[in-house]
Amino acid sequence: MTKSQFIYICGIGPGHPDYILPAVFRRVAESDLLIGGKRHLSLFDCTGKETIALSNNIDDIVCRLRQLLQHNPDGKQVTLLVSGDTGFHSLLGTMERYFSSEDYVVIPGISSFQYLFAQVGMSYHDAHIASVHGQDADVVNLVRTHPKLFLLTDTHRSWKYIAQLLCDNGLGHCQMIVGDRFSYPDETILRKTARELENEEHEFGLCSVIILYS
Ligand SMILES: C[S@@+](CC[C@H](N)C(=O)[O-])C[C@H]1O[C@@H](n2cnc3c(N)ncnc32)[C@H](O)[C@@H]1O
Numbered sequence: 001m002t003k004s005q006f007i008y009i010c011g012i013g014p015g016h017p018d019y020i021l022p023a024v025f026r027r028v029a030e031s032d033l034l035i036g037g038k039r040h041l042s043l044f045d046c047t048g049k050e051t052i053a054l055s056n057n058i059d060d061i062v063c064r065l066r067q068l069l070q071h072n073p074d075g076k077q078v079t080l081l082v083s084g085d086t087g088f089h090s091l092l093g094t095m096e097r098y099f100s101s102e103d104y105v106v107i108p109g110i111s112s113f114q115y116l117f118a119q120v121g122m123s124y125h126d127a128h129i130a131s132v133h134g135q136d137a138d139v140v141n142l143v144r145t146h147p148k149l150f151l152l153t154d155t156h157r158s159w160k161y162i163a164q165l166l167c168d169n170g171l172g173h174c175q176m177i178v179g180d181r182f183s184y185p186d187e188t189i190l191r192k193t194a195r196e197l198e199n200e201e202h203e204f205g206l207c208s209v210i211i212l213y214s
Contacts, residue, residue: 011109016183036081085111132157166194180204
């Protein structure tokens with residue numbers, strides 16, 4: 001089977017254009033149809049292109065891509081934009097469930113964990129990389145068993161929720177590195193103990209954390 005060369009899945013890194021591979025910009029420029037979150041689409045010049053904003057419409061998108069794979073007489077070029085890296089908790093996982101890897105081409109991006117570890121000058125070959133974004137995990141056990149832990153968060157399992165959980169379980173002394181809105185002008189990175197963070201208020205919405213246990 002020959003690989004389809006018209007559906008691309010591209011990582012946009014943390015969000016600032018400086019952190020997006022030139023190959024992604026070239027690919028987007030050649031695309032007729034762009035699919036991605038509003039934050040993702042706003043990075044590119046979409047003039048003259050069809051765009052589909054991702055929300056709870058993944059079934060419709062899968063359906064559209066299946067149709068194009070069967071019949072694409074105009075040679076439409078399609079790009080699906082995902083945040084961070086394609087291989088780490090992105091829509092690529094969903095695509096793998098619905099399509100063969102022959103159906104698309106992947107261009108990776110800089111992941112949140114690469115970005116945050118770089119910002120604080122730390123390597124991550126010895127870190128445990130995980131996520132509580134949209135999923136539960138035994139955070140306390142993860143912290144106790146991994147001296148260096150990275151977690152994607154979400155609004156429910158937030159940096160504050162994690163800080164409180166650690167304090168409630170005798171781990172208030174752990175250092176937390178909390179990063180919000182990586183690469184944007186209003187990026188924030190805090191490094192404090194869970195106990196210190198437990199009493200702080202911040203409006204962090206796009207947030208990832210490193211937890212250091214000793
Ligand atoms: C669906 S996951 C996507 C992960 C992405 N594929 C990656 O490689 O980082 C969404 C989560 O990624 C993290 N994230 C994505 N972009 C971010 C940014 N610019 N700043 C901080 N965290 C970010 C947040 O934890 C967010 O809740």
